[in-house]
Amino acid sequence: xxxxxxxxxxxxxxxxxxxxxxxxxxxxxxxxxxxxxxxxxxxxxxxxxxxxxxxxxxxxxxxxxxxxxxxxxxxxxxxxxxxxxxxxxxxxxxxxxxxxxxxxxxxxxxxxxxxxxxxxxxxxxxxxxxxxxxxxxxxxxxxxxxxxxxxxxxxxxxxxxxxxxxxxxxxxxxxxxxxxxxxxxxxxxxxxxxxxxxxxxxxxxxxxxxxxxxxxxxxxxxxxxxxxxxxxxxxxxxxxxxxxxxxxxxxxxxxxxxxxxxxxxxxxxxxxxxxxxxxxxxxxxxxxxxxxxxxxxxxxxxxxxxxxxxxxxxxxxxxxxxxxxxxxxxxxxxxxxxxxxxxxxxxxxxxxxxxxxxxxxxxxxxxxxxxxxxxxxxxxxxxxxxxxxxxxxxxxxxxxxxxxxxxxxxxxxxxxxxxxxxxxxxxxxxxxxxxxxxxxxxxxxxxxxxxxxxxxxxxxxxxxxx
Numbered sequence: 001x002x003x004x005x006x007x008x009x010x011x012x013x014x015x016x017x018x019x020x021x022x023x024x025x026x027x028x029x030x031x032x033x034x035x036x037x038x039x040x041x042x043x044x045x046x047x048x049x050x051x052x053x054x055x056x057x058x059x060x061x062x063x064x065x066x067x068x069x070x071x072x073x074x075x076x077x078x079x080x081x082x083x084x085x086x087x088x089x090x091x092x093x094x095x096x097x098x099x100x101x102x103x104x105x106x107x108x109x110x111x112x113x114x115x116x117x118x119x120x121x122x123x124x125x126x127x128x129x130x131x132x133x134x135x136x137x138x139x140x141x142x143x144x145x146x147x148x149x150x151x152x153x154x155x156x157x158x159x160x161x162x163x164x165x166x167x168x169x170x171x172x173x174x175x176x177x178x179x180x181x182x183x184x185x186x187x188x189x190x191x192x193x194x195x196x197x198x199x200x201x202x203x204x205x206x207x208x209x210x211x212x213x214x215x216x217x218x219x220x221x222x223x224x225x226x227x228x229x230x231x232x233x234x235x236x237x238x239x240x241x242x243x244x245x246x247x248x249x250x251x252x253x254x255x256x257x258x259x260x261x262x263x264x265x266x267x268x269x270x271x272x273x274x275x276x277x278x279x280x281x282x283x284x285x286x287x288x289x290x291x292x293x294x295x296x297x298x299x300x301x302x303x304x305x306x307x308x309x310x311x312x313x314x315x316x317x318x319x320x321x322x323x324x325x326x327x328x329x330x331x332x333x334x335x336x337x338x339x340x341x342x343x344x345x346x347x348x349x350x351x352x353x354x355x356x357x358x359x360x361x362x363x364x365x366x367x368x369x370x371x372x373x374x375x376x377x378x379x380x381x382x383x384x385x386x387x388x389x390x391x392x393x394x395x396x397x398x399x400x401x402x403x404x405x406x407x408x409x410x411x412x413x414x415x416x417x418x419x420x421x422x423x424x425x426x427x428x429x430x431x432x433x434x435x436x437x438x439x440x441x442x443x444x445x446x447x448x449x450x451x452x453x454x455x456x457x458x459x460x461x462x463x464x465x466x
Contacts, residue, residue, distance in 0.1 A: 013112040013188035014306065015253035016327055017179070017244070019237065020077070020192060022070060022122060022146075022199040023289055025263020025282045026063075026298040028221070028230070029054075033300055034061035035313055037408070040284055043218025045230045049238035053257045055311050056304040058350060062317040062404075063301020064384075065261045068292055068368055068375075071124045073260040073320055074194070078103045078125065078132060080324030080341040084367035084381075084438035093445035095126050102338055103132025104324050108190055111333035116187045120174045121167070121194035122146060136178060146196020147203050157268030159202035159225025161209060166197035166229065168236040176243040183247045190327070193240070197233040200269070204228035208235075220283055223267050254305035254330060258320055262288050262296040273377040274460030286410045290375030292366040292382040292391060293410055307350065314353035315405075317384055319364050322346050322357065363425075365432050369394075369441040371451040378458035379441035379451075383429040388414075390425035394441060396456050399426055400464065413464045 026033055031051040032041045066076035071091035072083035079101045083089045087096030105117035118136040119129045122145065129137035138145070146166050149156060164170055175193045182189035197203075208228040221227065244255060265272070265280045265288030282288045282295035289296055301318060304310075321343035328337040329345035344359035363385035370379055382391045387405040392398075401415040401422050415422050432438075441447060447454065 012252075013108075013115065013332075014330055015179075015182070015188055015249060016108075016190040016330075017175075017240070017253060017255045018077075018190075018192040018323070018327075019240070019255070019257045020074075020121075020194040021233070021257070021259040021300070022195055022197060023261060023263055024198055024259035024300060025288065025295070026285055026300060027282055028263050029300060031055075033059055033063070033302075034315075034408075036061070036315075037284065042221050044215065044221035045227050046215070047230065047234045049234045049241055050257065050300070052238075052241055053255065053302045053304050057255070057308045057310065058303055058312040058314060058353065060301040060303075060318045060346075060349075061313055061315050063258065063299055064297050064317065064319040064364060064366075065259060065299045066319055066321045067366065068261050068290055068296035070122075070199070070260040074122075074124045076319075076321035076343075077258075077323050080321050080338070080343040082321060082342040082365055082367070082436070084365055084433055085342055085436040087439060089367050089439055090370050090444075091124065096439065097126070099125075099127040099131070102336075104192075104327055105133030105135075105190060107324070107328045107333050107336045108188075108331055109133055110336035111328075111331055112188060114187050116178075116182050116185075116189050118175075118178045118189070118191045119194065120178075120191070121171045122196050122199075123194065143196070143199060146199065147201055148196075148199065149201055156201045159204065159223075159229075161206045162203050163205075165203040165205050165208075165232050166195065166199075168195065168197055168232050171195060172236040172239050175240060179243055179247060179249075183249070195233060195236075198226065198229050198263075202226055202229055202267075205232050208232045220279060221281065226267060251306055254303060254308075254327075256323065257300060257302045258323070259299040259301075260320075262294075262298060264288055265291075265295060269374055271373045272375065272459075273373060274375070274458035276463055284409045287376075290368075290372050292368055292380060293376075294404070294408055296375075297366055297382075298408075303346075303350065312353060314349045316349060316354065316357060317364055318346055318349070318357065319343065322359075361432060363428060363432075365429065367433065367438055369439050370444045371446050371457065373450060376458050376460055378456070378460075379444070381429060381433065383425050383432075385425060385428065388421060388425065390415075390422060390429065392426060392429060393458065395451075395454050396458065396461070398461065401425070 285295035348355035
């Protein structure tokens, strides 16, 4: 039920607005996420409102989703843990998550019982949001609530018009209404707006489609319907920013923008088996959703709010399961934050963009132990430590090594040049996965079907033939 206006006045606890995009690529903004790569942006899509968040706050050029697919990342945001630790590494098949864990609202309410909290949009977690302290929410919603029809009427990737495409307007209205009521009551608030856009189906407004039709198509991005869907999404975020300013929230409200995974590698979706895309939609990054290459996990990641320097940038690798400890730290709720998290607070980066992020494990892990014919088509995992990233394929018994700082497109495999580093990172990756009892490829539900009990099937290594 909506909360009452009667309350104590704000006692200094900050507000939080978390905007979670769906399937939004790192280079699909019309402003680059990395000033070191000024051309890493769309040559067709226009995103002036999302650009505002970058301009008014700090962008994280090495911002990552916890997973290359949606549901695991959403769990990781709520619980501050890596998907491998949680036991949820894919949105399909058995769900091994212990749902009796502490979520973001519970941590905030622990430190200040006046907090009011809401979640609007795509939830994709197999437990009711109220279980974690959400006062208002749309229930256990998933893709279908946003118009996902798995190809019904053969229009999933063709696109079609709707009055409220992907519910972008209704979700924004609900969020703004919640913000207004919280502000009037004087209660601190946390609201997560989880958009269904830009996940398929491709749905757009007629007005946006017509406006985009007058724009010259790019060499990289050319799909008019997809561009129109992004336009509608961006306009809705503009309405939210207008409300942020109208309610004068800048001095006590953090606004966070992230995506649940990287963008679609190509449109329409293709059975790819790991073969090269020519070109991939996430260029200059490699591949996209479903794979732990950079295109599948690197995302738009930006924060604006009190004391954050406008148009600043941090190149320190950060990940979406850092959000829970960050929000808790900013709210002064550290004693309510569980000690066994995989994420760490980003608070120091807001002041010193080169600061270290303290985590229980000194590297980032990405675990996808599944066969997926539209992706790499073989189980694989990655570890990012410092500037280097190792990608391991246990079935093929092969690892690739990249210097991500110098080679974000993962074009040059360094595994033969740096064999000692390969051994070190392989051991760290293996030890972490073993320590959290991570799902193994042979445990995955499609090991004996799509995987045919562990056949070497990926075509990806053709890219690195000498």
